Amino acid sequence: MKQIDYVHSLLEDELLEIQKAIKTHSKPCVRVRAIMIRLSHERHTAPEIARMIGCSRQTVLSQIHRYEQEGILGLEDKPRSGAYAKADADYVAQLKKAIASDPPDLGYCFSVWSVERLQKHLQKQTGVELAPKYLNEFMKKHDIVYRKPKHDLSDKQQPQEVEEKKQLLEFLKKTQ
Numbered sequence: 001m002k003q004i005d006y007v008h009s010l011l012e013d014e015l016l017e018i019q020k021a022i023k024t025h026s027k028p029c030v031r032v033r034a035i036m037i038r039l040s041h042e043r044h045t046a047p048e049i050a051r052m053i054g055c056s057r058q059t060v061l062s063q064i065h066r067y068e069q070e071g072i073l074g075l076e077d078k079p080r081s082g083a084y085a086k087a088d089a090d091y092v093a094q095l096k097k098a099i100a101s102d103p104p105d106l107g108y109c110f111s112v113w114s115v116e117r118l119q120k121h122l123q124k125q126t127g128v129e130l131a132p133k134y135l136n137e138f139m140k141k142h143d144i145v146y147r148k149p150k151h152d153l154s155d156k157q158q159p160q161e162v163e164e165k166k167q168l169l170e171f172l173k174k175t176q
Helices: 012-024 028-041 046-053 057-075 089-100 115-126 132-141 159-175
Strands: none
Touching: 012 028, 012 057, 028 046, 028 057, 046 057, 089 115, 115 132
């Protein structure tokens, strides 16, 4: 492979495309890479560009090479390898279905979902095991909310006693 020291002389439409990427691209890394190409077009050397940008000479040269091979799309990040997403659309559907139903209706002896309980239920349903902490983040990412009920003992209170205690509390507040 022949070493490319400078980007080719950019045509006017290519230059406009680079300028647009510098000014408006949503990803900062692409804007920086577009600046590298613009500086190379102005015949700055790779070591000069590297000093200006704060990266290595090899990084500049690889970006120039990518631009020469792929054009403006070469400045975008490439997909990275890694673990595939375990939770797919089916998982999201099962999660929403579980949250919409009461646990006793699904055969559980508890009446309130927790992240840990949801995680175990979904593992049985889908075969996908997510850590409870990741499930919590996953739910936030997909705007899935479950609410733990606030326990209220008002049904066990005597209305007359409650009123007497409120009056006593008001009296105590005034006397202090």
